[in-house]
Amino acid sequence: MKKITILLFLVYTTVSLMAQNKKTKNADKLFEQYEYVHAAKEYLALVENGNTDNYVYKQLGTCNFNMGNSAEAEKWYAKSITVKQNADVYYNYAQVLKSNSKYGDADLQMTQFAIIQPNDQRSIDFITNKDYLSKLLKKEKLFVLNKLEVNSDKSDFGAVMYDNTLYFSSGRNVGGKTYGVNDEPFLDIYQSTYSADGSYSDPISVTELNTRFHEGPVSLSKDGNTIYFSSESFNDDLFQKDKVNKLKISQVNLYKAIKKNGKWTAITPLPFNSKSYSTSNPSIDKDGKTLYFSSNMPGSIGGIDIWKVEVNDDGGFGTPVNLGNKINSPGDESFPFVTDDNMLYFSSKGLIGFGGYDVFSVDLNSGSVPNNIGQPINSEKDDFAFTLNKDKNMGFLSSNRSGVDNIYSASPICKSQIVSVVENTKTANFLSNARVTLLDKSNIVLDKLLTNDKGEVVFNVDCNKDYFVEIYKDGFIFQRSAAVKTVSGTSKVTIFLVPMEEVVVTENEIILNPIYFENSRSDITTQAVKVLDKLVYIMTQNRDLSIFVKSHTDIRGKDDYNMDLSERRAKSTVDYLVSKGVNAEKIAGKGFGESELKVECSKCSEEDHAANRRSEFMIVK
Numbered sequence: 001m002k003k004i005t006i007l008l009f010l011v012y013t014t015v016s017l018m019a020q021n022k023k024t025k026n027a028d029k030l031f032e033q034y035e036y037v038h039a040a041k042e043y044l045a046l047v048e049n050g051n052t053d054n055y056v057y058k059q060l061g062t063c064n065f066n067m068g069n070s071a072e073a074e075k076w077y078a079k080s081i082t083v084k085q086n087a088d089v090y091y092n093y094a095q096v097l098k099s100n101s102k103y104g105d106a107d108l109q110m111t112q113f114a115i116i117q118p119n120d121q122r123s124i125d126f127i128t129n130k131d132y133l134s135k136l137l138k139k140e141k142l143f144v145l146n147k148l149e150v151n152s153d154k155s156d157f158g159a160v161m162y163d164n165t166l167y168f169s170s171g172r173n174v175g176g177k178t179y180g181v182n183d184e185p186f187l188d189i190y191q192s193t194y195s196a197d198g199s200y201s202d203p204i205s206v207t208e209l210n211t212r213f214h215e216g217p218v219s220l221s222k223d224g225n226t227i228y229f230s231s232e233s234f235n236d237d238l239f240q241k242d243k244v245n246k247l248k249i250s251q252v253n254l255y256k257a258i259k260k261n262g263k264w265t266a267i268t269p270l271p272f273n274s275k276s277y278s279t280s281n282p283s284i285d286k287d288g289k290t291l292y293f294s295s296n297m298p299g300s301i302g303g304i305d306i307w308k309v310e311v312n313d314d315g316g317f318g319t320p321v322n323l324g325n326k327i328n329s330p331g332d333e334s335f336p337f338v339t340d341d342n343m344l345y346f347s348s349k350g351l352i353g354f355g356g357y358d359v360f361s362v363d364l365n366s367g368s369v370p371n372n373i374g375q376p377i378n379s380e381k382d383d384f385a386f387t388l389n390k391d392k393n394m395g396f397l398s399s400n401r402s403g404v405d406n407i408y409s410a411s412p413i414c415k416s417q418i419v420s421v422v423e424n425t426k427t428a429n430f431l432s433n434a435r436v437t438l439l440d441k442s443n444i445v446l447d448k449l450l451t452n453d454k455g456e457v458v459f460n461v462d463c464n465k466d467y468f469v470e471i472y473k474d475g476f477i478f479q480r481s482a483a484v485k486t487v488s489g490t491s492k493v494t495i496f497l498v499p500m501e502e503v504v505v506t507e508n509e510i511i512l513n514p515i516y517f518e519n520s521r522s523d524i525t526t527q528a529v530k531v532l533d534k535l536v537y538i539m540t541q542n543r544d545l546s547i548f549v550k551s552h553t554d555i556r557g558k559d560d561y562n563m564d565l566s567e568r569r570a571k572s573t574v575d576y577l578v579s580k581g582v583n584a585e586k587i588a589g590k591g592f593g594e595s596e597l598k599v600e601c602s603k604c605s606e607e608d609h610a611a612n613r614r615s616e617f618m619i620v621k
Contacts, residue, residue, distance in 0.1 A: 023046060023051060024043070024046065024053075024055070024056060024059070026042050027039050027042035027043045027046065027056075027059065028059075030042060031059060031062075031063065036063040036064075036066050036067050037063075037067065039059070039063050040060060040063040040064060040067070043056050043059050043060045043063065044060065047060070054079070054080050054082060054083045054085075055080075057076045057077075057079040057080035058076070058077070058080035058085060058089055060072070060076035061073050061074075061075075061076035061077035061079075061080055061089070061092070061093070061096075062089075062092065064076065065077075065092050065095075065096060068382070068400060070096045070099040070100050070381075071100065073092075073093075073096045074093070074096045074097060074100055074102075077089065077092065077093040077096060078093075081093065086116075087113050087116040087117045087120075090109045090110070090112045090113040090116065091109075091110070091113045091122070093109045094106040094107075094109035094110045094113060095349065095355060095356065097109060098354065098355030098356070098380055099355040099356050099380050099381055099382075100380070101355075101380050103133050106355075107126075107130070110123075110126045111126075113126075114126055114127055120330055121325070121329055121330050121350075122329060122330055122331060122350055125351070125352050126352070129352055132352045133354075136352075136353070136354060136372060136374060136375075136378075137375070139372070139373070139374030139375070140374070140415075141374065141375060141376060141413060142373060142374070142377070142412065142413055143376065143377055143395065143397075143410040143411060143412055143413060144376070144410070144411045144413060145376050145377070145397065145408045145409065145410055145411075146408060146409045146411070147402070147406055147407075147408050148200065148396075148406075148407045148408065148409055149199070149200055150166065150168070150190075150192050150200050150203050150407065151406045151407055152170060152171075152172040153172075153404065154170060154171035154172045154174070154184055154185065154404070155169075155170065155171040155184055155187070155404060155405040156168060156169070156170045156171075156172070156398075156405060156406055156407050157169055157170075157217070157384070157385050157398035157405040157406075157407060158216055158217025158218070158281075158335075158385045158398060159217075159385070159387065159396035159398065159407045160217065160218060160219060160220070160337075160387045160396065161194065161387070161389045161392065161394070161396065162220040162224050163224060164193055164194045164195075165191050165192070165193060165194070166191065166192045166193075166194055166200060166396075167189060167190070167191050167206070167216075167217075167218045167220070168189075168190055168191075168192075168203075168216070168217070168407055169187045169188070169189060169190070169215065169216025169217050169218075170187065170188060170190050170203070170216075171184040171185045171186065171187050171188075172185070172188075172190075172203075173185050173186070173188050173205070186212065186213060186214050187214040187215055187216050188205055188206075188210040188215055188216070189205070189206040189209050189210055189215045189216045189217075189218060189229060190203040190204065190205055190206065191203065191204060191206055192204075194392075206264065208257075208263055208264045208265070208267075209227070209229060209231075209257060209264055209267070211231065211232075213231060213232035214230070214231065214232055214252070215229060215230065215231045216229060216230060217229070217230060217281060217282075217335075217385060218230075218282070219282040219283045219284045219291075219337075220284070221284055221288045222286050222287070222288060224259065225258060225259045226256060226257070226258055226259070226284070226288070227256070227257050227259070227264060228254060228255070228256050228270075228282035228284055228291065229254070229255055229257070229282065230252050230253070230254060230255075230279075230280040230281060230282065231252070231253060231255050232251070232252060232253065251273075251274065251275060251276070251277060251278045251279075252278040252279065252280040253269055253270070253273040253274075253278070253279055253280075254269070254270040254273060254279045254280065254282055254293060255267055255268065255269050255270065256268050256270060270317060271316070271317055272297075272309065272317065272319075272320050274297065277295060277296050277297040277298070278294075278295055278296055278297075278304070279293055279294075279295045279297070279307075280293060280294050280295070280334075281293055281294045281334055281335050281336060281385075283336045283337045283338050284311070284338075285338050285342070286340040288311060289310065289311055290308050290309070290310060290311065290338075291308065291309050291311055291317075292306060292307070292308045292336040292337075292338050292344070293306075293307055293308075293309070293320075293336065294306055294307070294333065294334040294335065294336060295307050295320070297320065299322050300322065300328070301322065301324075301325055301328040301329065301330065302328055302329050302330045302331050302332055302333065302350055303331065303332045304332040304333060304334050305322055305323070305328040305333055306322075306323045306327055306328060306333050306334070306336045306344075306346055307320045307321060307322055307323065308320070308321055308323060309321065326362075326367070326369055326370070327344075327346070327362060327370055328350075329348060329350025329351055330350055331348065331349040331350020331351070332348070332349045332350060332357075333346055333347070333348045333349075333350065333351075334346065334347055334348075334357075334384070335347045335357075335384045335385045335386070337385075337386060337387045337388070338364070339388050339390060340390055341365075341390075342363070342364045342365050343361055343362070343363055343364070344361065344362050344363075344364050345359060345360070345361050345373075345386045345387070345388070346359070346360055346362075346370075347359050347360070347382075347383065347384035347385070347386070348360055348370070351370055351372070352372065353372055353378060354375075354378050354379055354380050355379075355380040355381065356380070356381050356382035356383070356400075357382040357383055357384040358372055358378045358383055359372075359373055359377050359378055359383050359384065359386045359397070360372055360373065361373050377397055377410060379399065379401045380401075381399060381400050381401040382399060382400045382401075382405075383397060383398070383399045383401070384397075384398050384399070385397070385398040386398075386410070388410075393411075393412060394409060394410070394411055394412075395409070395410035395411070395412065396408065396409060396410060397410045414462070414463030414464070414488045415460075415463070415488065415489075416460075416461050416462060416463045416486040416487060416488060416489065416490075416491065417458055417459065417460055417461065417489075417490045417491070418438070418458070418459045418461055418467060418469065418484055418486065418490075418491050418492075418493060419456060419457075419458050419490055419491070419492045419493070420436050420451075420456070420457050420458075420459070420469045420471075420481075420492075420493045420494075420495060421451075421454070421455050421456050421492065421493070421494045421495070422434045422436065422451050422455040422456075422471055422473070422494075422495050422497060423455055423494060423495070423496050423497070424476075424496070424497060424499065425496035425497060425498050425499075426498075426499055430451075430453065430454050430455030430456075431451060431455045431473055431476070431497060432450075432451050432452060432453045432454075432455060433450050433451060433473075434450065434451045434455070434471055434472065434473040434476075434497070435448060435449075435450060435471070435472040435473070436448070436449050436450070436451060436457045436469055436470070436471055437469065437470040437471075437472070438459045438461070438467060438468075438469055439467065439468045439469070439470065440465070440466070440467060440468075441465075441466040441467070441468075441483070443468075446459075446461075446467075447459055461486050462486065463486055463487060463488055464485070464486060464487070465485075465486055466483045466484065466485055466486075467483070467484045467486060468480060468481055468482075468483060468484065469481045469484070469493060469495065471495045471497060473497055475499060476497035476498060476499055477497065477498045477499075477530055477533040477534055477537065478533045478536060478537065478580065479495050479496070479497055479498075479533075481493050481495060498530065510535065510538065510547070510617045510618075510619060512531050512534060512535060512617065515527065515528035515531045515532060515573070515614060515615050516528065516610055516611075516613055516614060517569055517613045517614075518613075519554075519556075519609070519613070520557070520565065522565060522568035522569045522571070522572045523572065524572055524573070524576050528573075528576075528615075529576075532573070532576055532577060532580075533580070535547070535577065535582075535617060536577060536580045536581065536582055539577070539582050539583075539586065539587075540581065540582075543583075545586065545619065546586045546587070546619070546620040547577075547586065547587045547588075547617050547618065547619065547620065548587075548588055548589065548590070548617075548618040548619075548620050549570050549573050549574055549587065549588070549589030549590070549615055549616070549617060549618075550570070550589070550590060550592055550596070550615065550616045550617075550618060551566045551567070551569035551570035551573060551589060551590070551591045551592065551614070551615045551616075552566055552569075552591075552592050552593070552594070552595075552596055552597070552598070552612055552613065552614050552615070552616075553565050553566050553569075553591075553593055553594050553612065553613055554594065554597075554604065554608075554609035554610075554612040554613050555594045555597065555601075555604060555609075555612070556609065557594075559593060559594070562593040562594045563591060563592075563593035564591070565591070565593075566591025566592055566593050567590070567591035568591070569591060569613075569615060570589030570590055570591045570615065571589065573589055573615045574587055574588065574589040588620075589615075594612070597612050598611045598612050598614060599611050599612055
C-alpha cells in the first residue's frame with residue numbers, strides 16, 4: 001500500500017526476537033528501519049540460499065504486507081503459518097487474502113485469530129457476522145467512479161476540492177531521494193484547476209508548502225484562507241534517536257498556513273504535535289470550529305484512531321478528543337472527512353469490510369454507528385481518503401485497486417421516487433386496487449402498479465425528469481396528474497378521484513351533464529374533461545357501444561362561422577375521447593352550428609348562450 005508513506009514510521013509489527021540470528025541481522029536491521037523494499041531483498045536472498053526458517057517467511061510476508069504487495073504477502077504468510085504464529089500474523093494474512101478476493105480462506109485465518117484473541121472486537125464482529133460479504137454485496141450503489149486524468153504512475157491520493165482547485169498528494173517528483181517503505185519519491189502537495197467541461201489542468205506543485213520531506217493530504221477552511229496539512233516532524237527538529245540502529249525517527253505532524261496575496265504563509269505546527277506519536281490527515285468542519293484528524297497518540301483504541309479538537313476563536317486549540325469505540329476499532333481508522341451537514345467519512349481496517357481499508361460513513365448529528373458505503377467505493381483493495389464537494393455534487397476517492405494509489409472521481413447516483421397516493425375526493429378515503437400508470441413526457445408508458453390499502457404506489461425513477469401519473473379505478477373518473485419534476489429523494493403526488501355519478505343510458509342517448517365551451521372557442525375545458533372522462537369509462541366498459549357526437553353553437557355569429565366552429569368543437573370532443581383510449585372506429589362527430597338550439601330565445605342571456613354551446617352524445621348502436 002503506497003499511502004503508508006503518510007503514516008510515517010507508525011508500523012508497529014511484532015518481531016520475534018528469539019527467531020533472529022546472525023544470518024538475518026542485516027535484513028532485520030533494514031526491517032526495523034522501515035526499509036521494507038531492501039529488507040525483503042535480504043530475506044529473499046536467505047531463502048534462495050536454502051534458509052527455510054518460518055521467521056524469515058513471516059518477515060517476508062510482513063514486508064510485502066506493508067508495501068501493499070498482497071500476492072507476495074499471501075505467498076510468504078502461507079509458508080510461515082506451518083508453525084504457530086502470533087495473532088497479528090493471522091489477522092494480516094486474513095486481510096491479504098481478502099485483498100486477493102479469497103474470502104473463504106480469509107475466514108479460516110480470522111477464525112484462527114479469534115481463537116487466539118477471543119475478546120478482540122474484531123474477533124467478536126467476525127464471529128457475529130459470518131455472512132458479512134453477502135450483506136456488503138447487497139448494498140445499494142451510491143456512486144459512479146472514474147479515474148482522474150491528473151494521476152501519474154506514482155502514488156496520487158488525498159484529493160479535496162476547494163472552489164475550482166483540486167489539492168492532492170503525489171509521489172511524482174522523481175529524481176530525488178526515495179522512501180524505503182515503497183521505493184517511491186517523497187510526497188508533495190499538488191494542485192490542479194477544474195474546468196466547467198469536466199477537465200483538469202496539469203498539476204503544479206504547491207511550492208510554499210512542500211519540503212524535502214513528505215507533505216499531504218490537506219484540508220481548507222470554508223473561506224479558503226486557512227489550510228491544514230500533514231508534514232514530517234523533522235521540519236521542527238522533532239524526532240527520536242534509535243542509537244542501536246543509528247536512526248532518527250520522525251513522525252507525521254499537522255501544520256497550518258494562511259493565504260496572503262495568493263500564497264501560503266505563516267506555516268505553524270499545531271500545538272499537540274509530538275515526536276512520540278503521529279497527527280495526520282486533517283479535516284476542518286464548515287464553521288472552522290472543529291478539526292478532525294488521525295493519530296496514534298496515547299488514548300488511542302487501536303493502532304491509529306480518529307480524533308477531533310476544538311479550534312478556538314483566538315486561533316488556539318483545545319485538547320484532542322478520541323471519537324470513541326463506536327468509530328474506532330482495535331485496528332486502524334484514518335482519513336477522516338467531515339461534510340457541511342456533519343457527515344463523517346473515514347477509512348477503516350478494523351471494521352468489517354471487503355478488505356484493506358474500506359470507506360465508512362457516520363452521521364455525527366445522530367451518533368449512529370458507522371456504515372460501510374459498499375461498492376463501487378469499496379473493493380477488496382485499499383479504498384481511502386474519500387471527500388465530497390456538495391456545491392459541485394462530486395466526490396473523490398483514493399484507491400490502489402489498479403496496483404498503485406490513484407484518485408477517482410465519485411459522482412453520486414441520483415435516486416428518486418414518485419409516491420402516488422389515491423384518495424376518494426368525496427370521502428377522503430384511500431382507494432386500494434386503483435391502477436396507476438407512470439408515463440414520461442412523451443407519454444410512453446413506463447410502469448403500471450395497483451395501489452395498496454393505503455392508496456399508495458411507489459415508482460423508482462430518474463432524477464431531474466418530468467413524469468406523469470394516470471389513475472384508473474372502476475366507478476371513478478379517470479385522472480391525470482400535472483407534470484412531476486423529480487429531484488433526489490421522494491416526490492409525493494396525491495390524486496383525488498371523483499366518484500362516477502349515476503349515468504342514464506337510454507336506447508338513443510347517453511344522458512350526461514352537458515359539456516360547455518367558451519365563447520368562440522373549441523378547446524376542451526376542465527369542466528368538460530370531467531364529463532368526457534365518464535364517457536370514456538362507459539365506453540371502456542361497453543366495447544360494442546358506438547357514439548355519435550353532436551356539437552352546437554349559440555346564435556351569435558354568422559351561420560357559416562358557427563357551422564365551422566361547431567365542427568371544430570365536434571372534432572376536439574372526438575379527439576379527446578380517442579386520446580383516452582376510446583376506439584376511433586366507435587366514435588364520430590359532426591357540427592350543427594346554431595340549427596339545434598337547446599334554448600330558443602331572441603334576446604338570450606349569457607346563461608342561454610352557454611347552454612347552447614354544447615356537445616351531446618347519441619348512441620349509434
